[in-house]
Amino acid sequence: MKLMIDAGHGPxxxxxxxxxxxxxxxxTSSVADHAKALLEAYENITVYFxxxxxxxxxxxxxxxxxxxxxxxxxxxxxxxxxxxxxxxxKGIETYVYPTKPKEAVELANRVQRDLxxxxxxxxxxxxxxxxxxxxxxxxxxxxSECGFYTNKAELKLIKSESYQKTCxxxxxxxxxxxxKLKKKKTAxxxxxxxxxxxxxxxxxxxxxKSNAEKFVKELKAKGYNPIIVKS
Ligand SMILES: [Zn+2]
Numbered sequence: 398m399k400l401m402i403d404a405g406h407g408p409x410x411x412x413x414x415x416x417x418x419x420x421x422x423x424x425t426s427s428v429a430d431h432a433k434a435l436l437e438a439y440e441n442i443t444v445y446f447x448x449x450x451x452x453x454x455x456x457x458x459x460x461x462x463x464x465x466x467x468x469x470x471x472x473x474x475x476x477x478x479x480x481x482x483x484x485x486x487k488g489i490e491t492y493v494y495p496t497k498p499k500e501a502v503e504l505a506n507r508v509q510r511d512l513x514x515x516x517x518x519x520x521x522x523x524x525x526x527x528x529x530x531x532x533x534x535x536x537x538x539x540x541s542e543c544g545f546y547t548n549k550a551e552l553k554l555i556k557s558e559s560y561q562k563t564c565x566x567x568x569x570x571x572x573x574x575x576x577k578l579k580k581k582k583t584a585x586x587x588x589x590x591x592x593x594x595x596x597x598x599x600x601x602x603x604x605x606k607s608n609a610e611k612f613v614k615e616l617k618a619k620g621y622n623p624i625i626v627k628s
Contacts, residue, residue: 398576399468400436401445403530404429405475405540407453415546415555416483424555425474426450428543431565432474439578447471447530460533470504470576471538472568473530476555477545487548488519492540494531500575501531505539508571515567516560518544518551541568 404425406413413421426448433444445466447459463471479486491509493501505523513520521542531538543564544551554560572578600616600623603609609625616623 398441398470399443399445399466400572401447401463401466401468401471402429402432403447403459403471403473405448405473407448408450409453412481413478415478415552416481417552419546419552419556421476421478421546422448424476424543424546424561427558427561428474428565428568431562432472432569435565435569436572436578438581439573440581442576442578447473456529457533460530464533464535467536469536470572471530471534471536472508472572473528473538473540474564474568475540475542477542478547479545480547482547483549484547486545487551488521489513489516489544490521490542491523492526492528492531492542493523494538495525495527497525498537500537501539504537504571504575505541507575508539508541508568511567511570512541512543512564515563515570516544516554518554 404422406420406422406425408420408422410420410422429446429448433446436442436444445462445468447462448454460471477486477490489509489512491505491512493505502523509520509523512518526540528540531540544555544560546552546555601609601612603612606625613623613625
């Protein structure tokens, strides 16, 4: 299957940062990297990124790419904000398009549950929203908001590598369970196989059998154990 991960926003997106100036993209991009690495340990999956670490990719470009590549599933990763100053809004929520496509709802339920189990944060539930990436994608699409960067305690988590990894693991678990992905078999030590080439050492070649026999006698006298091969 083909899967597209969309790390929300970009390296230069205005706003989309905490009151102390931590960029949402720093978080989403890291979670995307971890998720890609984890997913690539599974069979039959190709992972694409909708975002770029160098430039801001407009939303239309992201969904156009997903549609063009005909990916089977689109997973957008975000962190949340409530206003622009510190406050107590908290927790994790996952979105699907308002028409509630069946597969998207299933995937969203799994990812949301796994995020809550893994992080222990407040469960804000699976919600619907008319977001561009949910509306304009032709495939199953979900969007997870992994905590609030306007909440001091949650921002501390969001900034940490271990929380970023935890979010990636939870999202990947949801995807793996939804699509019944199988781990790639780890490389087993190679079995011994027959050599492709043989290197022979020959001491003589004679047209007369008697000469060959004479040479064998001489070699035997020297302690060798030669054989005659007729070809
Ligand atoms: Zn966002």
